[in-house]
Amino acid sequence: MSTEPVSKDRILLEMRDVRIDGFSDERWHQIIKGVNLTLRRGEILGLIGESGAGKSTLGKAAMGYTQPGCKLTGGSILFDGIDLVKASDAEKRRLWGTRIAYVAQSAAASFNPAHRLIDQTVEAATRRGIRPDAESRADAVQLFRALQLPKPETIGSRYPHQVSGGQLQRVMTAMAMSPRPDLIIFDEPTTALDVTTQVEVLSAMRNIVEEFNTAAIYITHDLAVVAQMADTIKVLRYGEEVEEAPTRQMLTEPKQAYTRSLWSVRALEKPEVKGDDIILSIDHVDAAYGPFKVLHDVNISIPRGRTVAVVGESGSGKSTTARVITGLLPPLSGSVIFNGEPLPAALKDRSKDQLQRIQMIYQMADTAMNPRQTVFDIIARPLEFYLGLKGKAREDRVVELLKMIELDESFMDRLPSELSGGQKQRICIARALAAEPDIIICDEVTSALDQIVQEGILKLLLRLQKEFNITYLFITHDIATVKAISDEIVVMFQGKVVEQGLKSEILSPPFPDYTQLLLSSVPEMDPDWLTNLLSARPDGP
């Protein structure tokens, strides 16, 4: 707001011994346990940790806001000399959206579906009379342009559902920037985006924050992303600070074991093994949802006992391919050949044996399990349905399966709601294993999980493959996951297969254009990665 040049050394935000309680399971738990945080003007602080570490809660607390079900129980929060703990609601409202702005994770859910983008962009500035409404609107167009949005003059007149997720995220950055705040809280702003889109959004956000010398707290679970954005990184775990250091120092010499474990997750890499015994092949498949054709002449072959990873952005046809294989979506033309014989196109025409041999694990373990069934019911069902196991034999087998996924029999009586995210996904794996399948289709099974939990699940899947010679078709948009688990890679783009081959072939040059874009967009643990990438791309992002 102030026009005088601001020095980087003036402290903008100071949080001391902040404690926040959250209400769940009928009682209050401490979720932030005395965290200190100092932010100077124009400084960007990266806040990193697994889910449940309290990053988001702490980020919102920096605004003096606690979401419903949480309460501030101690500490002080000083924003530019204003005590946000003691400030009244009205005083805080005067700061929110004007001097402190918030950029949420899911732009699609955080824009009001009933209003045009431009109205929402200028809302805060206009409300507080920062400048005349018409000026704000003209300024918003400038911001849209600076954020490299297509058609900056007219995009504001669109409704949220009419633009893509990556564009919405940039409009939200424009919305935060519109009143020229002193501080922006970015709450996982690129987590929901594809890697290729993420690069564009990251660079746009970084440029604009730099241009206006805005201070920011950047919350994420992705180290490589925060390395591009932040001057300083603070690691949180279980609501406590693990350590804080300047970005370069943190990346090269983390002090704490926990931080080092965050760093090492991405190191997992399975040596590839070539396979010639094709168990399943997709042969010239075209598929459509109603009038919208989504797969064009897709050919994929999957060798027995190997992992084929299908990579691509959202909308590239990865999940549709899985639906065709399982019979959920009969293809328009082409066929799926399994063990040398074509499978019936539709699910209802397949025999029980065919169903048993192809199992599926989904991205959202939450929604893939009946919330009213116990772990025992969930795993025992396929045992009874496919194998006809009953009574003691069935119970023994459930215990055995639980052991395979590294859980003990005490889990049998639990409901899905009583499990952590990683445990839920393990139960889904056990359910797929129970059918004793030849092939398991894994649809983004680790995308919703934290890095460390991801690593555990991937290791489990690899071990099971070794023991039972299971074949995986692994759908993912995450290149690190691909490196970790695959033997072969299929790259998909806009419903077509760009290339298929051994991991080493696909991941080494020369690359087709799209593969090049996809691979180069994966953030690396190097603070200069984004800068170098952008200068290497001739036409910019």
Place this chain on the structure above:
Amino acid sequence: MNAVLATILKRLGLGLATLFVVSAIIFSSISMLPGDFGQAVLGQSATQETVAAFRKELGLDKPAVVRYFEWAGDVLQGDLGTSFSGRNASGQDRSRQVSDLVMPRLWNTLFLAGVTALIAVPLALFLGLTTALYRNSAYDRAVNAATLTTISTPEFFVAYILILVFASLWPVFPSLANVDASTALGERLYRVALPALTLTLVIVAHMMRMTRAAIINLLASPYIEMARLKGASRSEIILKHALPNAWAPIATVIAFNLAYLVVGVVVVEVVFVYPGIGQLMVDAVTSRDIPVVQACALIFAATYILLNLTADIIGIVTNPRLLHPR
């Protein structure tokens, strides 16, 4: 915009088709009513021949299908037929056109419904929005308790209490709401005050609670939190950020209650001796006056269909996803 117009026209067409199906159901269910108009008018002592002749005169001897299409064809041309009553065994015919019987009554009913709606809908919206705004406050609890009480009390009881208070103990309004075509507007409003108040008390609770629930339901959305973090005040959040997304469920419940005001108010009409269409239909059923019953039933069905259609259209035009496709 054209896509929306097309949708509305499609809904309108579906509404007409529904009305057609309903007319067939009305006709066949009335044919299945026990008893016979000829026998009812002529009495138990009438001979078979007299009854048969009388039935022939009214056209009741033809097969049901033929009668249905004759009736439906007439209705399409705006002719609701001739009432059965007014005839008797001696051959006198003082019967009247159904439309002459129904229209003044329908007008009375619509007048009462209109007056009630003008009070009840704004009141319910106001209460719904303010209770959502100050939810869990003493005000919220008081309004909820009060409206729950009125909706849980049988409407005839509410009516009698109001008569006791406002007509008897503190006589400001008349207890009888007998109006006719010659009653002036001011006098009409004065006479329908108590029935309108009764009906308001009966329908406000439902609309108010649904408005409150629809708004509160949205308050957990991420975009509402975003609005808060942009510094919007409570009233701005409710009116500007939640309400525009809540019109569809609110319109549905309002339409439902307005339909009730037209088709379901016979008890109130009886208590206040108000000459509405509900009483007419009940009388016609008692006297087996089939054309009147059919006309009333058709009007009721049309009311439901039209009001629900309006609610659907409001749901469409307040949803930018439908109004502005990608």
